[in-house]
Amino acid sequence: MRLTSRLALLALTLLSCLPARADEGMWLPLLLKQLNEADMQSKGLKLTAEQIYSVNQGSLKDAVVQFGGGCTGEIISDQGLLLTNHHCGYGQIQQHSSVEKDYLTNGYWAMNRDQELPNPGLTATFIVRMEDVTSQVLAGVPTSNITEADREKLVQGNIARVAQAAVQGTHYQSFIRPFYNGNEYYMFVTEVFEDIRLVGAPPSSIGKFGGDTDNWAWPRHTGDFSIFRIYAGPDNKPAAYSKDNKPFKPRHHLPISLNGIKPGDFTLVFGFPGRTNEYLTSWGVDEVYSLSNPAKIKVRDAKLRILDQDMKASDKVRIQYAAKYAGIANYWKKWIGETRGLKKLDAVTRKQEQEAKFTQWAQAGTEAQKAAYGPLLPQLEKNYRAVRDYTLARDYVTEAALGVELLAYANSLLPLVDMVEKKASAEELATAVARAKKGVAGFFRNYTAATDQKVATALLPLYAEGTPTALLPAYVKNLQKQYPGKTGWATYVNSLYSKSKLTSEASAQAVLDEVAKGNVRALADDPAAQLASAIITNYRAAILPTYTTHTDQIALLQRTYVAGLRQMQTDRKFYPDANSTLRVAYGQVATYEPADGVKYDYYTTLDGIMEKADPTNPDFEVPARLVELYNTKDYGPYALNGTVPVAFIATNHTTGGNSGSPVINGSGELIGTNFDRNWEGTMSDIMFDPDRVRNITLDVRYMLFVVDKYAGAGHLVKEMTLVGGPNGTAAPEPSKEVKKMKVKQKAAKVKA
Template sequence: MFNRKQLCLWVLLALSSFSAYADEGMWLPMLLKQLNEADMQKKGMRLSAEDIYSVNKSSLKDAIVQFGAGCTGEIISNQGLLLTNHHCGYGQIQSHSSVENDLLTNGFWAMTKDQEKPNPGLTATFIVRMEDVTKQILDDVPAGLPEAEREKRVQANIKKVQAQTTAGTHYDAIIRPFFYGNEYYMYVTETFKDIRLVGAPPESIGKFGGDTDNWMWPRHTGDFSLFRIYAGPDNKPAAYSPNNKPYVPKHHLPISLAGIQEGDFTMVFGFPGRTTEYLPSQAVREIAEISDPAKVKIRTVKLGILDQDMKADPRVRIQYAAKYASVSNAHKKWIGEMRGLRKLNAIAKKQELERQFANWVAQETGRKATYSQVMPQFEQNYATLAKGITLARDYFNEAVLGVELLNYAQNYMNLASMLQGTPENKTEAQEQVDKLSKGTAGFFKNYNLATDKKVFSALLQLYAKDLEAQFQPEVLQILAKQFNGNWAAYADYVYANSNLTSEEKVQSLLKLPPTQLQAKLVADPAVQLIHGFATVYRSKVLPTYTTLNDQNTLLNRTYLQGLREMQKDRKFYPDANLTLRVSYGQVDTYKPADGVTYDYYTTLEGIIEKEDPTIPDYKVPAKLKELYQKKDYGAYGMNGQMPVAFIASNHTTGGNSGSPVINARGELIGTNFDRNWEGTMSDIMYDPDRVRNISMDARYFLFIVDKFAGAGHLVKEMTLVNNGPQPPALGTNKTKPEVKIKRGKNTSKMKVKAN
């Protein structure tokens, strides 16, 4: 007999076997017609799948870009104006900042195009088309190959298909595995390389609430920045040139002034980074009980040091602003993830699904031959990883490489190895010397030796204390004893005697003849230390981890294949892998705890209520307070209030930062910038009751640009529409409105008319 807890789990899993949870999923745009269009329209969408993704005419996809390496942006004018998050553009804003001209604190607005600031290395990538290339990639890959050999063949086929696809074009082709390599899809892309900073609010708006409010709801952050894509005279990608022209897009998103209501349809279009929804229970246990706690512990120590030094010195604050934000973001997310997995009872739910899978396998001889060893092998592999391998991996990546000097010294450790090799290696070594020399200024611009030295002593002390002796490099043990456990004195020694602690030292070092350079590097204490750590990692951690990871990849592929056979009526979506996806849901409230219900939107009034001039995260600009007091909201306010942010049930993750939130008519209503803390476990398991994406209301963005910044010329570029409330979901009204999408000669504008 089932007890009550088991019965609840069984019912939940039985329901999930027929479809993904309500609003769960990150769906492939090219498959929306067959998998999602009917459901999306039932929820209120008044577009067709082809309006979202088409290769034959302009569609919403033509307004979406991958911004840099890990964010999303959307095109909001026919002059290539690009909207993304403030935290996505943070590195660029920082790069143009100094103590004397602090754009982070003061904000920046280009009042003319010639004031827009170039950003070397920043890219914006459009998707031209998608294609299922599973057959081309796997046709000559026999079953049963060892994973390493299989991967070699797969990569060779990928290169072949990529070359055939892009020959004679300026396009690139990205081919990624889906469902752990059961399928492969190709994204043909067009990448622009002249991206200029146009506008950014001050941190007191763009980061309002700071790390205190990060991952939290209610939220009051104007998390946006503006860039512009420039192209050559043929409107195609070109390297930076003052003669380049603003890019003319195939489509740009109109911006709705009508606002949002609870229950409204919402769609997020972007490049989610990484999810692992189909992991077995053993992997979820490893994350929740070993990996996340270790990483949180290390980053808590590091963040405390950075915070102290940043508050004490304005120069350090600017140098470490982007670094601190990056370290803190994942740190807080992991804390929420652990809590969410516990509250969701995720491990038990995974185990119940696995029991169902085992029962299904046992029903047929053929299934037994294919799937019977999957779960026992998972159990064995993760038990091995739990014997220090996972912990050692995380401590190497977080504690050792979390020290900037040691991370930087890896380059010089590799250079020393090249200088010892053959003449061919020495030629390669000279190329590496030139590369390192060019990158030196960039590294040391945002480096503070005193701060890094504190991080060094704190994190290496953690490493020495928490890891077993077999994972301790000999050089660490010798030096630790030499300094009698005085880690600060140990740090003083390393940093005083290393040639890698200043730009001047490094440049002098790199000018030495090869033989002298090699000798200096071998004797450098920072190089010696990272070499010791790397040797232990490569000999005692990486081989086991790689072998088991390869095995687990194959097991995951087999397990997921079996789940798709077992749950034939379920719509499976592939895990996120930084490729273009669509998620959809609705504006919705949620209950984070017993007796607490959060509303679905926030307003400027909440910013004023949170104001505390003594806390940097809660300072409010005088101009913003003045606009609030006068209720001077222009066309952007609603019923005497200025909306700021809202939440919805879209399934998002990292990479969706900056993604447009689009309404039923294909109009921009917000920009996604976060998830709620209670929902951060959605990378592993989605919970419809608690998972919410947090978005800046598009009207707040317009208000800040126009009324606060006085940059109304930018608003004039945009297409603003006010088509009234969104149409209701089908079945909620007596008549079903027929919606036609009309396109004028300018295909960058979609007009929606309800007859």
């Protein structure tokens, strides 16, 4: 693939609305040569941009996958071995667990290929190539006098056509995403593998060591990793699960360095960051800071307390809700840290200062510039103020009302009622009911009605009290009158759960059997379905239209604002917000000082695990085998200065989705797996601060130590390409694996 001259020129003139300070940015691999290569090499990178991203030969990108829908993984052997975080594989580990086979608590290790466990629905997605398709996507789309909704219809039509044409006649897939708030569009051609098997996972006392106490915190001592394997068909292409499939042979796998790290060492994070909003206006930041985050934190705090109590009281509930709890808790604590970080940075004021400069620039320009950008910020302010109540109402529906699993489940079945009322054909209804019946067992496998009833008792009052009164459904207002106060809500919830037929697998199947016969009232008259229907119908009629109108207008204005900022600041590199596409972030190993008189070192060790050990606290239990290895100092080749390194921090710009991302040294070798950020730096999704933001990485030597010495799964280590040792240099020359990659790329260029 060749870059057009237009793309090359555009890349050289990309701008930023805020100064792009050291190590800030999530960069498109396609543009590294133009934008970042020189800077990366000045910080210690020994590779070229072509060795990081190439479409002609194997490169680092070919060892990086999107794991499932929301994490990253890396290929660490020529037999498809895949490394990611323990919390990324947590759902799969949970699905394989039971009270009798508790892999969450005890861990799991496949000692041969036959013991590797399939995971239906799990995928690993490689990026084959990227392409700027802005001109194709915006072809025929007016630049003015069009609503955002109408513009989006035209854009989506073009996207569907371009994406389909790109992969027609191949086994590849493709998708197109907007960048810079819709000013540009890039296409990603992908290869998606669907036979992914669980190979190994440490016990939770290693993989989740520190639990919620240490989550989003440094210093950290969590062995946050799990290992899977990609399988392919006989042609090494994606194939559905089959016992006859063979381990996938990748175009490149990451060699693993045992040489360690030191402050100032170059680090590269390659992955799929989920979502950032670096270019929000002051009103957008204020909405997050003062409105949305506090509401969501309040709701999740109540839910987590209940789940925690019930999970501690029952092993069955603990296993059922383990993955759910982890997901809820993760962003609950993140939002708390983000809110504190935005306050500490005085983010709203800093955004206002930027907006004042923008206004001054707009008014000082040509008449066309004044017309395009002069009215922009007042219009954004007007729309943000108008949408506040609707944003709050929406948050309470999604977090509180649908945070009750019974209501969320009932809501998922309501389309069946609509189908009957709209007189769908018997065949269409039968297909839909069969699909619903198929999902019943899966839902109830991880559901306990008694626990969910406690959640409903806590969350429904929060929903009713937190939603602006004018936006509450009449049905809920009547419930408030009929069942006043918190005791009233408890009485109502008792009645709801005792009368609903959607609280158990058998009765839910019976309801669906009735619907299949045409008796839709069996579902429509269920009290859970009635409450869910009232809330969602009101949401769609009274909340969503106004919310959409204003957010569409904000999106249009934000796109224009970003375009204006790029015109205003021609001396700044402009990186796109994260949108779950492949990105490179780079930085250096570094300490940091979060507060006056506090300074954190850049690494932690096994000694720290033993210092934190507390058998009375589930977050800090240490398995006996790990204690034994510590006491005997049986560390193998993974030790440094008489202990085992566990984790380290660096200045890379990361976010959700970067979980499991490889952290790579300047020679293209794996030195760790990214798994978190420091709490003080979680505001980096909105505003980056190089003095406070640090990504937290599992040192690859601790992973190897656990696999080899703790689990006795040395056969997995033998698959990997290990480089150096504890006495090696911190910045070794490229390994044989990387040198081979470089030779192949040179040969390809000569041939071309």
